[in-house]
Amino acid sequence: MHILTEQPTTALQYSLSEGYPKLREQLKERMVKNFGIDMENNELIVVSGSQQSADLATKALINEGDGIICEEPSFIGCLNTFRTYKAKLYGVKLNNDGMDLEQLEKTLKENKNIxxxxxxxxxxxxxxxxxSLKVRKRMIELAVKYNVIILEDNPYGELRYSGEDVPTIKSMDTTGHVIYAGSFSKVFSPGLRLAYMVFDKGIMEKIVVGKQATDVHTNVFSQMIASYYLEHYDLDAQIEKIRLLYKHRGEWMLECMDKYFPTKNVSWTRPEGGIFLWVTLPEGIDTQKLLSESIEKKVAFVPGVAFMTDINKPTSCLRLNYSTMPDDKIEQGIKILGELLKSKLD
Ligand SMILES: Cc1ncc(COP(=O)(O)O)c(C=O)c1O
Structure with a gap:
């Protein structure tokens, strides 16, 4: 409220496309301190959600028919962004330690449009x-070798609840090949539509012109709220609370899955942070079809097909989320889903 009484004109007038200057400075400091990202050779602008970082990067750098390599599976929102610019998507299998490096290099070598x-x-x-660190390092080497940009989307990076931090790819970038997308959505509020994009100084003009053409600038009032919060409160302490909550919920969901899910021919990931896990069922089970049956029992999940570069190919995978439901609902949901899976697999 006090932002509106003390700085009404700044909060409600048009502003700079690059972002509210004070927030930009605060974020740059955070990038250096918390993420080891060099802000001497890079620029940072505030954007309206990291979804917009993907949009601006594509708008600035991708022409119709250009190729974009994506992890298979990957985030549907950005896949759809790339599709709207008529990019050609190349899926590379995601292993437990990141992209399959052999397939990544083969794809880069064989497709000059990437x-x-x-x-x-x-x-x-x-x-x-x-x-893993090893895969990240190799990804940078390959990006330099084939002269392609890496778009590093990191909205969940601060939500680690076990294991050791791994440096961001951007922090290892010495040649300007990495665009980094950070977001306030998963650590502060998704509704404020606040995120930031860090990239080599050389592409600043292109990105800013794209931003101007899209929405002139990100909501200044939202930016001032975030800036005030960063100045007067402790965002890292707040993130620590979120981490503890997600640790509890993530571990609880895994415990329930160990108890209620069939184990033969069914596997799932065991994340060290974030809000999702991924279940792989035996081939031949179409999780899109399974979803209708599951919804009848009032349990929802996202079928794997939504995250694939080819949305017409059925998959036997599904995504579960553990961040929003209380313990009893997690247990109830997993029990129902487990029974449904057992009925399909027996
Ligand atoms: C990987 C990834 N990127 C981007 C986004 C979009 O986030 P934002 O709210 O910052 O636009 C999401 C949201 O779920 C996401 O999971």
């Missing part, structure tokens, strides 16, 4: 997988 690699290296949506 301009970008899209990755969610930490607590990936939908799988919960974290890309």
């Amino acid at each position: 301009k970008m690699i899209y990755t969610i290296p930490t607590f990936q949506n939908p799988s919960g997988v974290t890309t």
Whole structure:
């Protein structure tokens, strides 16, 4: 409220496309301190959600028919962004330690139209997988070798609840090949539509012109709220609380799955953070069809097909989320789903 009484004009007038200057400075400091990202050679702008980072990167760098490599599975929102620009999507299998490097290099070698690699290296949506340091380093080497951009989408990176942090790909970027997308959505509020994009100074003008053409600037009032919060409250302490809650819920969901899910021919990821896990059923079970039966029993999940580069190919995978439901609902849901799966597999 006090923002509106003390700085009404700043809060309600048009503003700079790059973002509210004070928030940009606060975020740059955070990038250096918490993520080891060099802000000497890079620029940071505030955007309206990290969904917009994907949109602006594609708008600035991708022409119709250009190729974008995506993890298979990957986040549907960004896959759809790439599709709207008529990019050609190339799926590369996601292993437990990140993209399959052999397939990644083969795809780069064989398709000269590829301009970008899209990755969610930490607590990936939908799988919960974290890309290892070894794979991250190789991804950068390959990006430099084939001269393609890596779009590193990291909305869940701060939500680690066990294991060791892995450096961001951007923090290892010395050649300007990585665009980093961070977001307030998973650590502060998704409704404020606040995120930030860090990239080599050389593409600043292109990105800012794209931003101007899309929405002039991100909601200033939202930016001022975030800036005030960063100045007067402790965001890291708040994130710590979220981590503890998700640790509890994630571990509880896994405990329930161990108890109620069939184990033969069914596997699932065991994330060290984030909000999702990924279940793989035997081939031949179409999880899109399974969803209708599950919904009749009042349990929802997202079928794997939603996260694939080819949305017409049925998959036997599904995504579960553990961040929003209380313990009793998690147990109830997993029990019902477990019984449904057992009835299909017996
Ligand atoms: C991997 C990934 N990228 C981007 C987004 C979009 O986030 P934002 O609310 O910052 O636009 C999401 C949201 O679920 C996501 O999971």
